[in-house]
Amino acid sequence: MDTEMDQIYQIDVGNLLAFNPNHRFSSAPSSREELVKECVTEGTKLVQAIADTLFNFPSTESVDGPLVQLPPPTTKLPREKHLPRPKPPTKWEEFALKKGIQKRKKDKIVYDETTDKFKRRHGYDRVNDDNDIPIIEAKASDEPGEDPFAKRLDDKKKRVDKQQKNRLQNLKSAAKAGALPSHVQLAASALPITGTKAQPKKLGKEELGDVAGLAATSTASGGKFDKKLPGEKPPKKQGKHHKYLPVVPRYGWVDEEKEQTNKVLGKLLSKHSHEILNVGKAINMYNDKKEKKKSGRSDKLKPKKDITKKKPYANKAK
């Protein structure tokens, strides 16, 4: 668009953008207001130029007003994200391509010959449902004593697992090519300890704090002189736990230390010391131990004990 001053504006209608490369602002601006005015008038000219082309487009009437079809923008701007990468073909797709297998469209409703009805292919009351088979004929190759129904379930499970594995492999190769579908994420799940089925239990914040205290109990001084790391919480009653009874008994009070020692002596030297022992319980414990030794349980399969859990009466004297 030429004006009297022979200015050609670069107009991009798709972006509603106009650029006037020829205007020269005076290097010594008169005043701020004059400068602002000049800028706005120049801007007005540019907007008018865009509007000229815009309003001359064929417009369709709509509820809100005249709609105009904008041309695509001409200024190239950088993309936000990379172009979507082509997905590598899956193992099945490669195989189908090699063999020339075409995809066939399957109907949702299929004729079922056993019941002479039209049933759906997937879902409730479907054709060829595995659970509906009442009788499975035995073949010569079958072993006696093998449950064919359970075998069918097992086979199905194996097929499903295999399919899951194949799906994972396909997704992995797609992820390698950078073309993982947007709704799928591959995440590394926790690594299992070899040999056990149980997952390693994640220690919580408090439990981790307790572990240091536990380790302290194994020292001779009960963790009193252990070097503490910065930020470590102060221990819960560290050190040895002593209960010192007064040596000299108070006037009128029971001599606790004497009582303590007398109790122990009494238990040891009593005439009815057999009454202290619960014979029945002792026999049961002995038998249990014997049986366990016989069965020979392998400790490898049992989940490892939780060391952080404290047994409630472990430290109480029996």
Added chain:
Amino acid sequence: MMEIRTPKTHKAKRVLEKRAPKLVENGKKTLILHGTKTSATLSSVLMELYRLKKGGAIKYSRRNENIRPFESGGETSLEFFSQKTDCSIFAYGSHTKKRPDNLVLGRMYDHHVYDLIEVGIDNFKSLLSFSYDKKIAPHEGSKPFICFTGEGFENVPELKQLKEVLTDLFRGEVVDNLNLTGLDRAYICSAISPTKVFLTHCAIKLKKSGTIVPRIELVEVGPSMDLVIRRNRLPNEGLRKEAMKSSKDKPKKKVKNVDQDDVLGKRGRIFIPEQEVGKTPLPDKSKGVKRERREGKLKKKNKEEGSASKKHKESE
């Protein structure tokens, strides 16, 4: 050991699909945040920028201490935020003694910093200080006109980059159809010197003129400020080439001679070449003129005549 994670709700799936890389992309969203210290002008600049870009911008209100866009390690936070909010343009404001009222405008490609440009803000006038007739106030989210004036935008590389960044920032969504009544705002950027750009936001008044095209009048409504170029970082060539790649470079094959009609549906056009009547070869009827056939036919004819005459003779 890997496991496949898919979204459990439809909403989550739709969000993931929206954020996935596509051929035709969504409008770029802007992330507005600030550093440890901001001045009054800078905080109002950021606030008003957010207001102008409402619907396509996210503003963080906390201060971020570890963001230093121009340093190599200081971009990790920005990239993380860009990933989380799916924003590919950011405006980071900070105020230091060395760089007062500093605004860093940057763009991301694949959630990594693509380019940066740092400007200082001078002579800021807030949109509250402009008085105008409220009826012409621009609506939120309307597509703006963007105007650049000045030879600086063509000659000075920093201003060229600023022009591109401002276009990206103010553009909003790329649309096919535009409602002409909804045009109510314009951004005017003028390069008043090789290092300074005057930016202002105006509302559009359409006045009657003799023709279909109305006469345009601009009224300053929004914030106006001077942008002084400080530092900048251009994208490296390889990255720039990759980002500028578009699917239109290899246009899809256009289906010719087929058009859709509202009344008649899909219509095709067939072109029949001109019939040259004199030059078309006639069908080869040589079967009928073969010698044996001809003679056979004659014999048959004679036989018939002969038998007919015999009958005639017998009857007589």
